[in-house]
Amino acid sequence: MNRLHRFFRTPEAIAGALILALLIAMALAAPLLFSGDPQAIAGPALLPPFHDWSLPLGTDRLGRDVLAELFHGARTSLAVGLAAAAAALLIGAVIGTLAGFAGGLVDEVLMRITDAFQTVPSFLLALAFVSIVGPSLGVVVAAIALGAWTGPARVARAEVLSIRERDYVAGARVIGMHPLEIAFREVLPNALPPVLALSSVIVAAAILTEAALSFLGLGDPNRVTWGGMIAEGRTVLRTAPFLSIIPGVSLVLTVLGVYLAGEGVVESTAVRRSLS
């Protein structure tokens, strides 16, 4: 409760939380409000927004309901963003903990692999991965996570390097605890806070990467995505700019919301740390 209170102290955090709440509400309400296939034809093609109140945001080139697509797109963006970030944080935390705790050759090998992934631009990596394996939601998530786990891995390793010298780790060895249990039960949970602070940046980047992949036609073809909508609208940019602008603005607001809310969380925990 107290933590929540502190989180809502800054206006940025409130704005971020509101945008995220709206996005989550959209994602959850999509199948209820627009129960049909969002890719089905709903009216005349290229109907501009605010003309027909049964299709408030108009229709695209094929006569599909833009509002329904926007709601269903929010679902994809959120699902991919959260799943990719969760996967990246999990992989990063595990690899970073193993490298930092084991040290020696294990550390050397794992960190050189991390270097290798970090030197390849993550978008290029995702692009190559999806083109080879084929576009589906799971593959897109994996492709994005593949380029995003290195940051959490480095942060986790640095934190583990300091934690492993603490007395309670020596204490765990003295009572005969298995090294893997020490690493994942004693060390990792205490190394997590700074790693989790990266999550907002990773979620935001994942949403953008997913949009970019979809824009290039490498998203899951069976799902509506904002990136796909922008790509679709691009061909009629001069006559019907709203088709690109609406999903574009949604994307900007979503990423902004994630950043602001993440900033709020970091801020509220920072206050807590300096007080204790």
Add this chain to the structure above:
Amino acid sequence: MSLLAVSNLAKRYHRGSKPFAAVDDLSFEINPAETLALAGPSGSGKSTIARLVLRLIEPDAGRIDFEGGDFLALSGAALRARRARLQMVFQDPLAAFNPRATVARVLDDPLRIHNIASRAERPRRIAALLERVGLDASLATRAIHEISGGQRQRVAIARAIATKPSLIVLDEAVSALDVSVRGQILELLLDLQRQERIAYLFISHDLGVISAVAHRVVILDAGRIAESGDARAVIANPQSAIGKALVDAAPRLNRNRP
């Protein structure tokens, strides 16, 4: 036969480019149910010896025999199993526990790892351990950071005796406690020694405490033994320069203790 026999132990560290010996050709023995104190100024290698004996760090040379077996030859699962018999209590009881742990979890770990009690039986064993060290069993659900320093050190002792060890290394275990609590903890340690026949390797810079609890003392200087012998005799009449300096530095009140 001695319980722990350390012979010709050596550990070097590098300070800059030149090596210096933290522990240099050190030998000593501890008998069952005996308290051996290691005294010496800071930097004399006391804590390094504790960590070597516990295999938290590895020596460069020497031999450690524990309960009649070569302790340095053990590794992996055999070493972890052996650790049940050789426990440690740290100086700072807050740093010695995972900050997220509860008292129950801290005591559950050794019981679980060494298969001392079944899952169903463990809560009862934890309550018994807490009572053994003079704490209320209801403390089990509390977080480590919620209890007092003295209570925390009692929990540390409960954790150390959970696996029924024959030797406990006490690394400045009472130095961070205030004087009244210190007395109670020392009483508890003496009581445990009488009843369970546990030997202590008692590391301290406080000669008053050492003369109260230790049978024998080894005074260290720069990783070597300056002198050793019966604790009270050595403290009453130190022969080495470092021993004299330590006795002179001790607060006068401690010197008149029986």
